[in-house]
Ligand SMILES: Nc1ncnc2c1ncn2[C@@H]1O[C@H](COP(=O)(O)OP(=O)(O)OP(=O)(O)O)[C@@H](O)[C@H]1O
């Protein structure tokens with residue numbers, strides 16, 4: 322801006338053949354550009370820090386929102402989609418949202434300075450440039466809906482690609498065994514092409530917007546220069562003004578030509594935020610009851626049935642049973658009969674069951690979800706092992722002493738194995754716990770559960786992959802804990818410890 326004004330002074334000094342003024346304004350012009358360079362460098366540095374701070378906060382907020390609800394709320398989307406939110410979506414928001422936010426501030430400042438500069442020449446320049454700037458800014462708004470749709474389509478395409486890639490790459494070992502891994506690129510082709518198409522559409526809308534704004538800016542600059550020419554001809558301003566107005570009108574109109582599409586871009590990322598909403602507040606949650614701190618009283622199931630949403634038939638059919646505190650119960654029955662479903666109801670994951678289910682005489686649906694999961698622990702049929710060390714997998718963000726961890730591993734018959742690992746507890750387990758065999762993974766999950774010393778343990782085939790001797794050791798370690806209630810799903814009741822069970826529930 323100052324450069325624009327200085328140009329007028331320099332040109333006027335040349336016209337007046339004033340060497341002193343000419344040198345003075347030229348040196349001033351150099352100084353302005355040096356200052357500008359320093360300023361631009363520092364602001365882009367600062368901008369990058371601020372943008373990354375906002376992005377990090379947004380990532381954490383998204384993670385917080387995604388995990389803020391119940392089991393069903395989290396499972397509305399698959400994990401690839403969440404991955405895409407934290408990576409691709411944030412990149413889009415950074416480039417179109419945050420970065421544009423700073424551009425707007427810069428453009429508004431540019432425009433403000435230019436108006437001040439114009440005041441020195443002739444008031445009419447402000448009025449005309451204001452009208453032209455308004456038009457240059459407004460025209461791209463015509464495409465704002467198309468831009469929002471295009472953006473949303475890109476993010477959805479990203480989510481699909483990431484979900485498919487994740488599923489295929491995770492299944493590499495299975496495909497490799499079947500000699501089918503060559504199909505991975507072919508299976509990725511469709512979502513990759515869909516993403517490419519969505520991105521091309523977005524670029525087309527973006528280019529259309531920029532094109533319209535750019536054209537409008539050029540027309541406006543020509544108009545403004547012509548008007549200045551007339552002012553000079555009428556003797557209302559000096560000849561140097563032509564040079565300045567050319568320069569300044571480029572500033573202001575170019576700013577507007579950028580501002581229009583930028584505002585549209587900011588508006589167009591807004592629909593993304595609608596995806597990241599936290600779980601709706603559950604007004605009944607505060608009224609829900611806490612389970613008693615000690616052994617939580619009997620588990621009573623009366624005509625309990627469950628049908629998965631959309632499924633034509635019941636997964637669990639009308640079971641009635643009472644389990645007294647500290648009882649050890651085996652649940653058996655053929656595959657698919659509903660054993661895991663039963664444990665998932667008790668664990669609070671499946672809520673829309675029919676019939677009655679009570680713990681300590683409180684209906685399950687009235688029990689506070691945190692209280693339920695702090696009383697009762699479910700050990701999954703397919704235990705998940707996190708990337709990280711053995712210790713990380715035991716701690717899961719909490720902190721336990723080596724002594725506590727080793728004792729739990731001992732109960733799960735895994736202590737000797739872990740001690741022999743190169744770095745003991747601090748040995749990385751590899752992606753999905755590749756370091757462990759199937760049976761060792763089961764035992765790690767059991768040890769993780771034992772470490773937390775809940776009152777009720779629901780164990781879903783926790784020893785199915787173990788040899789007989791190891792299975793007996795592990796089963797005995799929880800069956801012999803006098804104050805523990807155990808519901809143990811198994812296909813394999815061993816004669817040696819059958820007597821330790823108080824009852825066997827046979828599902829059919
Ligand atoms: N998330 C789900 N959505 C729809 N149907 C499901 C779901 N999970 C399980 N089912 C169905 O419910 C039935 C019972 O499944 P469940 O996992 O409880 O059986 P299970 O007795 O534990 O079998 P297994 O011994 O093989 O582990 C099955 O027919 C299964 O297909």
Ligand SMILES: [Mg+2]
Nearest residue numbers: 660661702781
């Ligand atoms: Mg099962």
